[in-house]
Amino acid sequence: MFQPIANIEDAQTLAQAIVNTITEPFLVLDEQFRVLAASRSFYKTFEVDPAQTQGSLLYALGDGQWDIPALRLLLETIIPEKTAMDGFEVEHDFPRIGRRTMLLNARKVLYDHSSAITILLAFNDITARRVIEREKEELLSRTEDLLRQKDVLLREMEHRVANSLQIIASILLLKARSVTSEETRQHLKDAHQRVLSVAEVQRHLHTSAGIDEIDVGSYLPKLCSSLASSMVGEAQPITVTVTAEGGRMDSQRAVSLGLIVTELVLNAIKYAFPKEKTDARIQVSYETAGSDWKLTVSDNGVGKIANDVPATGLGTAIVEALVKQLEAKVEAISDTDGTSVSVTRATFTSRVPRAA
Structure with a gap:
């Protein structure tokens, strides 16, 4: 049977034990803020x-x-006003124990x-807890500062690399104009275009929001426009068109992709149209499906039957090495309708028809 507390002293003893x-x-x-009881931990x-x-009055404790x-x-x-x-949160500097932050x-x-x-x-x-939180905030702030500094340094480096590549390309072009050997001149021009393709990646890195990614949809049209303007002659006008789906690619892979496009477009410009042809076209397409992609460079030139240029040489070796580096495969179709070279990563069914 429940036994009530007999007197006030017993009630106080119980209350203190609970505290x-x-x-x-x-x-x-109490209502005057005097201490009636305090726990041992206090x-x-x-x-x-x-x-x-x-x-004692709470405010008077500890002098x-x-x-x-x-x-x-x-x-x-x-x-x-609120009862509870x-x-x-209270933060205070106590004389004996130092600064403390408390939740009341x-x-x-x-x-x-x-x-x-x-x-x-x-x-x-x-x-x-607050010390740890402040340390985390300070660490996060320092990390963000370091990342911003890294961003600035990377962009400055990219800008300088792009400028250096432009200088190298200009030197190669000047040298090509001064040599007497037509074969040497052509090799120097090809080298000039290869350097420009790498420089185009650097320009995209410098102007894009990402530090190490390229928007392929804008990169390939600019690259092909540069190739066409410098390599297509007035004697045989050639239209170079680009169909590129969106998607981003890290700079290293973008350099490889750009060099492949450069080699294939240069090869088509040099060999696909040995004779003047009305409506001469080179088409570059880039399609994506998730992480897979397909690059196709096709022309409506003479094709392999009429073109006896062997598929060997530095350009071919470069393409094969880059395709292997990208873990892709290359396939070429050449007939009287022209030549089409596709570089595919994984299984991919093209939705863009070849140039015809």
Whole structure:
């Protein structure tokens, strides 16, 4: 059978025992903010004397170290209006234990048969947590600064590389114009175009939002336009068209892809139209399907039957090496309708017809 507490002394003993079981610092205050009870963890955490705490005004504890403006705001303004408050953050520099950040939970207790008010105040020391959070924020800020610096340095390097490549290309072109050997001149012009294809990647890196990615849809048309403007002669006008789907590619693969396009387009310009042909065309298409892609360079030239140029040489070797590097395969079709060379990564069915 339930036995009620016999007297006020027993009730106080029970209340103090309950308070002492709370692991976090805990206070029981009267309506004047005097300490009625405090947990052992409160005395231990804040290093205050129990004899000088019981019955004392909270703000006067520890020679006034608890006279904290934020704590006054909680007890004198918020609690009277709201009855309860959770997670009220207070930061204060205590003389003995140093600076502490605490979350305060407060409850105002009202009684049915008395006008007295009791305030329960629990402290959660989150100083260590806040230190860790600040360190993380500082580390994140430093990391972001380093990344921004890296971005600036990379873009400056890309800009300088692009300028250097342009200088090399110009030197090759000047040399091609000065040599007497037609074969040497042609080799120098080919080298000039290869350098330009790499420089085009660098220009895209410098102007694009990504640090190390190329938008293939805009890269290939510019590259082919550059090839056409410098290599197509007036004696045999050739239209170079590009159909390129969107998608991004890392700069290393973009360089390989650009060099393949350069070699195939140059080869078509030099060999597909040995005689003047009306409506001479070279078509470049780039199609994607997920991570797979297909590059096709086709022309409506004389094809292999009429073109006795052997499929050997530096250009062919370059294409084969680059195709292997891209883990792709190459397939060529050449007949009286022209030549079509496809470079495919994985299985892919083309949706773009060849030039005809």
